[in-house]
Amino acid sequence: MIQDRLKALRSEMAKRGISLYVVPTADFHESEYVGEHFKARKYITGFTGSAGTAVITMDEAGLWTDGRYFVQAAAQLKDTTVKLFKIGEEGVPTVDEYIKDTLSDGGVIGFDGRVVNAAWGKRLSEIAKEKHGSMYVNEDLIDLIWTDRPPMSKAPVMIFDNKYTGEDISSKLKRVREQMAQKGATLHLMSSLYDIAWLLNVRGGDISYVPVVLSYLALSQDSCIWFLQEEVVTETLKAYLDKNGIQTRPYDDFYEYVKHIDEKETVLLNTSIVNYRICDSLPDGVKVIDAEDPTVVMKAVKNEVQLENLRKAHLKDAVAMCKFMYWLKTNIGKISMTEISASDYLASLRAEQEGFLDLSFATICGYADHGAIVHYSATEESDRQLKPESLL
Template sequence: MENTVIQGRLAALRKAMKEAGIDYYMIPTADFHNSEYVNDYFKVREYFCGFTGSNGTLVVWQEGAGLWTDGRYFIQAERELSGTTVELFRMREEGVPTITEFLQKNMQKSQTLGFDGRVISAQTGKEYEEKLADKQISIAYAKDLAEGIWTDRPAFPAGKVTVLDEQVAGRSFEEKRGDVMEKLEKENADAFLLTKLDDLMWLFNIRGCDVECNPVAMSYGYLTKERSVLFIQKSVLDDGVRAYLDKKGIEVEGYEDVVEFLRGLSPKGKTLVDVRHCSYALYKTLAQKQKPVEKKNPTELLKAIKNPVELANMEKMYLKDSLALTRFIYWLKKNIGKMEITEITAADKLEEFRREIPECLGLSFPTIGGYKANAAMMHYEATPESFAVLKPEGLFLVDSGGQYLGATTDVTRTIVLGPISDEIRQHYTVVAAGMLQMTNARWLHGCTGRNLDILARQPVWNIGMDYKCGTGHGVGYILNVHEGPQGLSWQYAEGRPEAVIEEGMDITNEPGIYVEGSHGIRIENVMVAKNDVKNEYGQFMHFETLTWVPIDMEAIDEKYMTETQRAYLYKYQREVYEKLSPYLDDEEKAWLLRETRADGTFFLKN
């Protein structure tokens, strides 16, 4: 069925392109800071093609349009693009060109590529400059063509800003600033332009609410030996925040004043900028005054290695969060088939359990609750117009998390609601085996996530299957649920950054299997890297688990596990029971004993 609304919007965009002399127009999923998740104001790509995923780039030309997205969203994108005339380009699939390759092949000599330079990273913009130079392609980056078309566009975000107490943050602004300045000196830079929102919040010890579930405020920062400048919408600062910033010697300038500030810099200065996150437009402004020092934000690694206060708070809050999810699983299994429960009401009930925790500030991302075939879409989100009713059969996958004064959580469990097939039982068991192998990893310092990923993926590969995403990502501290530079991913790609896993880094562990039209399985915990023994071979490391939620034994078939994997499972389930049971009533405790098989009956029987 044709989607006339999207087709009409694309027609209006092509008309605006023609008037502006633009042949190809590109719309990514980003705000002015290249954020992964964005405020509704920035959802231009979604407006013009209907795809709601958090990662994707739309390219429009007079004869057509294409959307590039990754494997997490193939099923969802195919459904949402239906009838729009937008073609789906499945990133990293065999025979599928990258956007750059597509433009190189299809753009004619001396044509113009257009985009809003504020929402394209400098790295991406510079790549197009370089790769399209032989065709003498012009780049027009000063226009947001949505402005004249999206007439009911949401307002620009301007939410309240709060100060994070140093007792919760673990380190003061001055201490963090000192670490940053040490890094700058090593990079031979005398200034630092910071544009990444979660890094800004971490450095200045403030939080905002300009992106749903992400406690960030629209801002920029500029640091030198003498000055700390925060560019932020002054209207969002109350007297308490102003007093804090003044006390810390932080100069406050208007958010929109950053361009003029950069234009006034000394040509002799050396400003460090991270081209992965700085916008192309802002980078161009800086480059007109200075030769930028193009390095990674020093704040990224500093932020990723959690300090002792953060780790202590995370351990406490992850236990509370695990208890909330476990109580939800008990409620769901007890009530399935006795009352109507939908994907939406189940998610609402889980949120209720979380909000009973005094430190709860909200969700860390919209809950992904997928029943049966819906769970095959990795980032599925039920809506009032489209949702499934849960029945006492099959699997229900719930990926969720909370924001707390002391942690950001991310956890997935796939829950058995009733009879399942032997195939599903096999798939569930190998996913659990992979998650447990990663949990028990031991390695020498110097490994990146690419060295470790196979531990989680091997049991899945052994049955000739795979999952089209990484195994893990870093998690912020009262910040974004996805954080770098650490990650777990097996695939080599030229230019793709990798980071050595350091003590104090937290990381998710979430293998899965997704079968279109049938089921999806994911089991996810969060872990923290810790130093182990150090000897003549080097510094050994291991993970400590933060998440303590039972694995559903109703879906486990031990014949698909090795003896070692079964031992890992028993150990984890026993620890879940030991950690959670003191906080449960007698009925819940009896259920958890059966659920975890912590008395060993399942393992003795099998």
């Protein structure tokens, strides 16, 4: 199946004269974890880990991943023709080094400009120029061949109460605008889903275990425009945003908005997060301040309300964990239990706690030799029966 997908991708590459095509793990927002719609690298290689980059040429396909996933990747890439490149191992080239060595003179580097951050995109552009080549970045080739691709998530948006945040939107916006003024920025473009959720005191569910909302934000001294999928804007959410002076526009309109930013503006953005297509769409005269979003440090410093809630959350989780340990030690060898059933039982104990919303990530429950696999996640095929021996 993977070989068929690679063949289909190479056919699309050939039609466009693309020499090599890059498929990272990221969504349009450089998120660490991504929703099902954005798992293009998983689709084209078969590797399901959370980190990795694929590079496909006309006669070779490679996957780069780190030490957490060497064992898993080797197993999942078997018989796919995709070669594993172990990041950090001696003699293994980086993705950029491989692209530079592999790209022929006059060759074309292709990728979807929305899933590569601007800083990396610039480096790839420099490699292309060095090889007298070019870039093809305005089309998602995986989308052309992924016929049953899941749609983008449109999970409900939850307004996060001040009893959890300890600070309202107006205070947060004021602090960010003060930082913008200090840096000399008149407009701040944000695409980090974590930072937008923090700034607007909202939570969502567009990525499993990560309570974020697929969106972009444009903030000036006198306006705040939130670009998100229109279907998730309820009357309650609209009233909340109106009250706080926040306008909404459709999610996909952000790229058109960026093209028409006034050339007199000085834009603050982080090229390590904001994608290549956004930065490439900025009018030539716009001055860019490439710096970390002010919200990064702000959200790292917890206020007293947040600290108290963190303590409560850890106590509740400890209760669930202690109950689980007692159940495990009391029942192991007496009743049937597996990696998956044990994980499910622990999740049910956590769900009993007041205020529970979701797990923070899929439970890592590995028995015997599975315990040596970093970030192991049991599947129906790998699920192991637990016994009163070995290590869980």
